[in-house]
Amino acid sequence: MRRVVLPVLLLVAVVSCARPEAAGIGGQEMTTGPATTTYSEPPDTTSYPPGFNNEDLHKAAEALKPLLEGEFATTYSRLTVRDNVPMLVIYRKPNPRFEAEVWKTAPNVRIDFRDARYSYAELSEHQRRLMNDIEHWKTRGITINSAGLGQDGSALDVGTETDPPKDVVRQLEAHYPGMSFKVERIGEIVPATR
Template structure:
């Protein structure tokens, strides 16, 4: 079961907007935001072997939940999605697994700096595909990081300079 939707998706909803200086901006409706907060909280606490992450599609007025398939978590999502639209998609890895790898990489930043790989940002992909790192030393990172951490959970390398702090004027 790669993808399915909750009962709440059967009701068509118009996107909500607020006026901003630059014009109308899409926002997440309060009822959907409340459900997504409950899903994230329960996913992290009660279903850590399944929950991978969330995404909001404000134009379609739906939440997208990424999870490693689990009958118990799916039942929870069906109940939560009775009144709002939740699209449920398979994920390769749960958030807990991704966070473990993320923490290992962050703990090793000194090692990577000494090896000539300057890592700027490390973060879990919300769709459960892997852990993303940014660096200018892409070829080195793509070669060396999997050697250290294995290939079970992909390390996705993005060509990007480390962030620079803002300076006061």
């Protein structure tokens, strides 16, 4: 029996190390966080309760939304569900009170807290300003058709209909000081037909 156990344990270790990164919400590829990642277990639990499944993980993410986007909008940045682990990845500006409140709201969920450059409030404000300035950017040859909060809280993601000028990021950062931008041509957005 002892001869069988060691090879089986070795095989399990090798297989678990070779797993690919999880897909994010909507099947998007996950981004890896900065070197300052701190993985955390819930304070008083080390494993999931019997019967826990990924639906429970998504329910925990939904239960956290009002707290994250409300009281802690200046601390919280982004939340990603990693179904294959399973765990939540929360990008935030470090704040012990915030983390304690997250554990209170989702006590039985593994959470990976990662540092973010910008908060949800900062990203949302710049997203609103940018979308209000679409006509301004058209006069400069930049046709913006989307602006989204970056996956990891490091920048505002901007989509353009055509290839933007080479210095578009510099122009955006000069117009909106204090914010970083990632710009990508995504083409024309076509409304869904019914």
